[in-house]
Amino acid sequence: MSNSPLFEPIHLGAIALGNRIVMAPLTRGRSGIERIPNDLMTEYYQQRASAGLIIAEATQISAQAAGWGETPGIYADAQIQAWQRITSAVHQQGGKIVLQIWHTGRASHPDFQLNGALPISASAVKPAGEIHTIKGKKPFVTPKAASLEEIAGIIQDFAQATRNARQAGFDGVEIHAANGYLIDQFLRDGTNQRQDAYGGPIENRVRFLLEVTEAVVDAWSADHVGVRLSPTNAFNDMTDSNPIATFTHAAQALNSYNLAYLHILEALPGHMLAVEGERVSPYIRQVFQGPLMINGGYDATSGAAAIANQEADLVAYGVPFIANPDLPERFAKQAPLNEPDISTFYTRGAKGYTDYPFLDPIVTAA
Structure with a gap:
């Protein structure tokens, strides 16, 4: 079938997109030990500005939130200023x-x-397994x-990170x-064994x-806010006894906020993150x-087809981007498409980051 559904414009709340091809958030570990975005990252994101929307890599809301080496933050003035250069470069294109x-939570050390x-x-x-520290x-x-006081503090960290992101453009x-x-x-429920208002039935676990x-x-506005969920992803040793019940409840509860979008990572069969089950x-x-x-493993x-069949309104692509x-x-x-160099996904420098070739202008469809 034609790829044309991917090129229809759409509004996500206040964000007007020229196409429905989204760059998924991709941890690349290029921000250095200071966790401050840099010129190399600016070039990387500017190169990919033709995406309908770029979702920038997972970014820590606080120093406590970190669980991955050389990933960026959004809690310090120097980080905000550095991100401003990136957002300006993307907007210029x-x-x-x-x-x-x-916030990585237990997936830290x-x-x-x-x-x-x-x-x-x-x-x-x-969690089972090991972590690269x-x-x-x-x-x-x-x-x-987490204590109730700590939960309240982390919620405020998310709010402040949102204000900082807005300031960063x-x-x-x-x-x-x-x-x-x-x-x-x-x-x-594989990780939440609490007995208070944040644990037990899904009504509490979604709180x-x-x-x-x-x-x-409240820190910005609903039409500038999206949420990402991964109902069946086992990464970081995650399980749930009834993901359909858990995540449909969560999605339905999010309706009350009139969000810009909901982003679901659920790998297609054959993908490395795919799991058995419905x-x-x-x-x-x-x-x-x-x-x-x-x-989760979609191609053009x-x-x-997913958009044409009304399974979704947009598709996010990770490794292809x-x-x-x-x-x-x-x-x-x-x-x-260029083939990705997996060995450079989490290394330092430009190799495998900003050196992939663009399409030769003379190349046309077969």
Whole structure:
């Protein structure tokens, strides 16, 4: 079928997009140990400004939120000023860019924390596996269950990060509630064993997400705010006993905020993140009333088909945007795609970051 559904304009709240090809948030670890965006990152995002929307990489809301080396923050003046250069560069190319705001929760380590403190989570449930810390690869630790006072403080950190993102010139923010990070740890019953108002039934487990969303909306406005969920993603040792019930409830509860969009990461069969069992995205589509974005192994054909079949309104692409800064042009011309160099996904420098070739202007569709 034609790829034309991908090229229809759409409004996500206050954000007007020229096409429906979204650059997914992609952790690349290029901001240095100071966690300050730099000129190389400016070039990287400016190269990809033809996306209908760029969702900038997951960005820490506070020093405590960190759990990954050399990822950027949005809590210090120097970070805000550095992001301003990136948003200006994207806007100069006619692009739109929102910032994904992030707290890693238990997917961190004392090596990342002030004075070697334990990372924080919904409950003291240790994830299986290891983490790459600034001092090398180490096993995950058992996190500390967040107190009510700490929960309230983190909610305010999300709100302040939103105000900082607005000051930095972003077109909006995306609340990172996916991939086994802090908000996801409250949502899923495999990690949330609390007995208070934030644990137990889904009505309680969704509370943290909703309170963060309300604070972020109050800090800017609903038409500049999106949320990302990952109902079946097992990354960071995540499980839930009934993801359909959990995430349809969460999506339905988010309707009350009239958000700019909801972003669902759920990998297609055959993708490295795919899991067995029924897909949750169709159920979310039935209950969520705003624009829905999907992500997880789509190509131009399957993405266009998903929009044409009303499975979603937009499609986010991750790895294809890493290797193809001009991905919309390649989709439009049905041109070949560059192959990604996986060995450079999380390294330093320009190799595998800003050196992928653009499409030769003479290349046309076959």
